Amino acid sequence: MANQFRRASAATTAFTGFCLLIVFSGFTCGKVQGPEGMNALQDGSSANGGTNSSANSNSSANSNSNSNSNSNSNSSSNSNSNSNGGASMIVLTGPSPITAGGGIVGGYTLKLLTNGQSVPMAADVTIQLSYPGNSLTVSEDTSGNLVNELTVPRNSFFTNFYVTPGIITGTTPQSFTISASDPSHRFLPNFLTIQVNPPTANLTAPTSIALTAPATVVAGSCAELTITPKRGNANATFSTNAPFTMSDSGHAAFFTDRDCKNPLVGNETIPAGANFKTVYFYDESAESDPVTALAGGLGDSKTIHVVADVAKKVTIRGNGSIAAGSCMLYTVVITDKYLNTQPTHGTGPIALSGISSFYGTRECQGTGPQPLPPIASVTLPNGSSSAASTCKARLRTPTSSIRAAPISIRPICRSRSPP
DSSP states (O other): OHHHHHHHHHHHHHHHHHHHHHHHTTOOOOOOOHHHHHHHHHSOHHHHHHHHHHHHHHHHHHHHHHHHHHHHHHHHHHHHHHHTTTSOEEEEEOOOSEETTSOOEEEEEEEEEBTTBOOOOSSOEEEEEEOOSSSEEEESSTTOOBOSEEEEOTTOSEEEEEEEEOOOOSSSOEEEEEEEEOTTSSSBOEEEEEEEEOGGGOSSSOSEEEEEOOSEEETTOEEEEEEEEEETTEEOOOSSOEEEEEEESSSOEEESSTTSOSBOOTTOEEOTTOSOEEEEEEOOSOEEEEEEEEETTEEEEEEEEEEOOSOOEEEEESOSEEETTOEEEEEEEEEOTTSOBOOOSSOOOEEEESSEEEESSTTSSOSSSSOOOOBSEEOOOTTOSEEEEEEEEOOSSOHHHHTTOEEEHHHHSEEEOOO
């Protein structure tokens, strides 16, 4: 009996080693315990065949399971790898860390990638947002008004947004997440984690910037603007070079010199340790132009009113042609050299001359029995930049024969500015 047990144990050991070999080869097999199990293997070839067949079947299933698991793992890895370059997804970018209580922070962008590419949208796409609320908020502009969605406009693939960190307690930085999702499920969702440092983390870093700009400038002049980093009401400095940008909603350009000859380019910085930066503003159009400065993730805006330069020109505005014998409205306009209309102050009569007649009414004549005579000049009311008169072609040939013939405005309605 003892010998039989030893033989069974040896056989069990050998079978166990065989099973280990099979396991390391990617297969599994059942565990055989004691002499009875061994005898069961030795007795009945049909049972052995069935057991081996079942083991092989299980082994095959395990093999497929392992293969699928590896395949899924590789597929997931590849998908994650390719998602940066091949998937249609939302991408959020922006500065981190930022300082709690430091005011609104710019420089954040939401992009939509189509199959990994930056493709302009054929229509507006609205993306829903979620964020912590009091600890971190999102706005579309420097107003700080909270939004729960952002829209990527038609013909673009991105939109910018702003983040305002709240106050956090303690001295340990905290991380907050902004999540973005597409209600139409066309683009995969994504998120951006932003580290917010407590104010005590840097007691000298700027918490805002101040843009100083003149309220009014004359068209075509070079105006000085100043960007000043601030901490509270006191001037502050950046510890490293801080990139800054200038933008406007009108027709202005920005320069680095007081003659407005050297354009401001995209790689300008406020040097580390400097407490201000000067740039220059130039605009030839009379308009109210909102101007925004962004530096180190901080922003400020001012509106500059551009007024017309001194009056330089007298021009006539109206149709480029007139039919002989017809009556048409033309306007005498005073402008600066950039063609901005300029209100007059005591301008004398402006003489009108040409191979035509000028009248002060739209009918080119009076409404009573006596027709009004032509006029030789117009006078602009004080404070006005234009005065209207009518111009009627006067030709010696019969009107009936050339009524439809167009005649250039230039020889018909000409103006001569007063000396």
